Amino acid sequence: MQLTNPARKSRSKGSDHLELRAIDVFSVVAETGSMTAAALKFSMTQPAVSQILKHLETDVGAPLLDRELRPMRLTPAGEVLFARAQRLLRDAEQLYRELHQVSEAKLQRLRIGLVDSFTSTAGPQLIKALQQDVEQLLVWSGIAPDLRNELVRRDLDLIISPDPIHDVDNIHSRRILKESFVIIVPDSFSQREGSPSLAHLASTLPLVRYSHRSLIGMQIRKHLGRLRIDPPRHLEFDTSDSVVAMVGEGIGWAIVTPLCLLQAPAALSRVKVLPITCAPLSRSLYIAYRNGEFNGMPERIADICERIFDGMLSKLQQVEPWLPQHFQAE
Template sequence: MSHLDLDLRALDIFVTVVEAGGMTAASQQKGITQSAVSQAVGGLEKKMNVKLMDRAVRPPALTPAGRTLFDRAKSLLDTARETSFMVRAHQQRSLPRLNVGMVDSFGITVGPHLVKELMDEALEWSVWSGLTKLHVKRLFTREVDVVITEGSVETEERIISHRLLREPFVLALPVGYTKKIESLKELSEDIPLVRYSSRSLTGINIETHLRRLGIEARRRFEFDTADATLAMVAVGIGWAITTPLCLLQAKTHLPSIRCEPLPGPAFSRSLMLATRRHELESLQKMISKKSCEILEQRCLPEISRFAPWVIEKMRVGEKVV
């Protein structure tokens, strides 16, 4: 047997088995049968004449040889993918397909301009939005190639990330609510809080902030998107904690919304751009540069029309990792 006789596809399946926690999960993630997963792992063991997994325990555990292969295989697969991208780049100027995950507020305000600017970089574009907690997970499972997500990105050797925007949370009130805002506690006792879903990072961050302040607003209204949340505020149902970009996303409702600084301690969110290291790094730089240009040249001027006081508190760019 040749010492170079390693099947990259089998290695990829083996790594997925370890990361997913079992062959059933790996088969679902890869979209292949559990039998095909088992055969791939068994084929590696046969070729190298070693036992990679201890199947006597549940879930199967790595043997010392399996741990060595897993650690080395990740680097080997990254190198193979990078090589593939580089070789194809000599054949064609565009990627065959680019899968992007975007937080809704970015996807609606920046996304269309970003795709228009970079549309020739890929023959096909697929953009996913929705709840951001799934975006980075999809980056690891290779369902997406690039993500623009909310919050910090876990430090991981296979991921490279940049911060595109840091923006403060602000107060959104019905335009007809003219009382002076002294505290969030008094406000929550006066009219209902319209919440972002607790399944979203925005909702989680807001709830954490309210708990720190000892505020227990009655739970009556909760929505998944900024547009839906702020539509409720616009018709006078209650108030919300949101961000300037979310308000821009829901700009059709702005004539009926009063935007004010958040009373009490300030807090903010970051929008991060992340890709797998050694893959698409030149495209990542292009996306980062164009995104920052769009934020500065298009979004900030629009935000300044309804909340001029917030512009100095917003930060575009800044490399994090």
């Protein structure tokens, strides 16, 4: 820890900061009159103690010890520093204890953002589990680009979304889920043996799209573009329950993920779920947060999410026996 003197102007010698560790070593030497005693207390050699004191004197810009006397005596500058050092060290120790207690105690507030497909599926169980760790829990739901902006602006402390935010300094992300995209068609859709190609579906039924402003919508559009498939843009929605409901009403087909399917349980009986066998596509969900903040909370949330996702496997198997293979918690 460094203590900076903002009033110090340029000098021919001396530094603009003091090391708390060096002050602690100096205090022991001042109390005992012995560098050997300080070396024993801090588990270092006597030359190392002497070097620390010399650096401290350089930082202060004045000698602190009169080494010509036996035992050593404090100089006027040393007396001033020693008089202040005891209180400074006590305050620093108290500050450390308080900060440690804060890091171990229940968080006073956590502002968390959840992408829509997560909010209505895994969200309730996550929030219930976090209530024992957080005094005030504020939850926002939305699309990935909005959540990203709110995290960067510090309007949110942590988000769960498909965006890893690798391009922003001091924001770390951890993947918690990888899932493959699947096709959904109206239950009345007649198909030949096997799963239809994306090109065939695009030429047969209208594509019910995710909004172009959502990350999942952009990902699907880019994938279809790489395959040179460009269905007309007639219908676009921000949320998965709307997309699945439209397909259930026979309006068209869509590309979704297993988690998105679970967001619309009422419409599942009216759709067929098919794998994408040619040119498969997948997405991941990440916890994104700032480095060094909310110590241990991202790991705690990741553990909770893993248990929640494992519990979803039986629900996905009821939709289609092969569907859990396309849903992997990490």
